[in-house]
Amino acid sequence: MAFIQTDTFTIRGYETDAFGRLSILALMNLMQESANRNAIDYGIGIDDLARQGYGWMLMRFRLRMHQYPRYGQTIRVITYPTSVEKYFIHRDFRVVADDDTLLADAASTWLVFSIDKRSMVPLPDFIRALAVPADISSLPRLSLKPDFQFSVAEPSHEKEVTVGWFSIDQNQHVNNVSYVEWLLEAVDKKRLETRELAEIDLVYRTETHWGDQLRIRSISEENETIIHRIDYSDESGKDVLLARSQWRIS
Structure with missing residues (x-):
């Protein structure tokens, strides 16, 4: 089966910044929580992998903020896998307001590592077999080698x-x-x-x-x-x- 995770959150005071906006850190944690719940439904949650000697590791993440929600506002975080390859699984996120206004979106790339060797391994068959939801709109896939690099200039x-x-x-x-x-x-x-x-x-x-x-x-x-x-x-x-x-x- 294929699963799309949708979670509803009301923004609490400790999740906001000095200006009453949802903080980037709190938003990323909410996204991670939704991704964890989606992975559990697929049978590939943290505990599922740990029992077989594996763990998840995030490799790429790009978050775009279109409009910041504020304290007390209710938002929905929607996430689902978009594709599965030999070494990577790609996952998208959308954050929307009550009226479906797009507040933020994110694309991500994940890998699996061996807990014993602490090194990357090919995705196990039970992960590669998962079904991606049909008729989804995917964000552009993230490059494994983006064009930005740390400048040779002195850091500011x-x-x-x-x-x-x-x-x-x-x-x-x-x-x-x-x-x-x-x-x-x-x-x-x-x-x-x-x-x-x-x-x-x-x-x-x-x-x-x-x-x-x-x-x-x-x-x-x-x-x-x-x-x-x-x-x-x-x-x-x-x-x-x-x-x-x-x-x-x-």
Whole structure:
């Protein structure tokens, strides 16, 4: 069977930002919750995979904000898989208001890793056999190698973080939303006060764990665009995440 997940949420105070808008972090968590519920219906939830020695990992995510919902507003989060390949499963999200106004949408790409080896594996047959809903409208598939890269110029902002216990999820690595929180916290104060995030495009390169030391760097470009990079702050400098955010006057 094919499943389309639809969840209704009323925005609570602790899910809003300083201006009463639904925060990007809260929205991503709601999307993740809906994706988890959809995966459970398909029999490929976190526990289903763990019993067979696997875990989910997000590889690509692009979120576009068309209109920010606010405190007390009721929204619907709709998600479903759009295609399944040998190594990747693609999933779309739509966030709509009561009157069906499109508030946000997102495309994502997921992979499966071996819990023992902590390395990517082909999708198991029980995942590749799932049925994608018919007659769905899919967002453009995300490139595995997007055109943005971290500039060689000196970063305009830089900070370090130590991975804490409460950033770790059931897969024993940092939850994907925590990285977004860290890179947004590194954005300059003036932009956060006068702009709102219009789009964020994320490339997750490797997992990190409790106690790891990470460095968050960003470079402001033209047209209200920032290029972000999170890497290990040790001598390896291994990339953890690359991202591009686009902003607009709020």
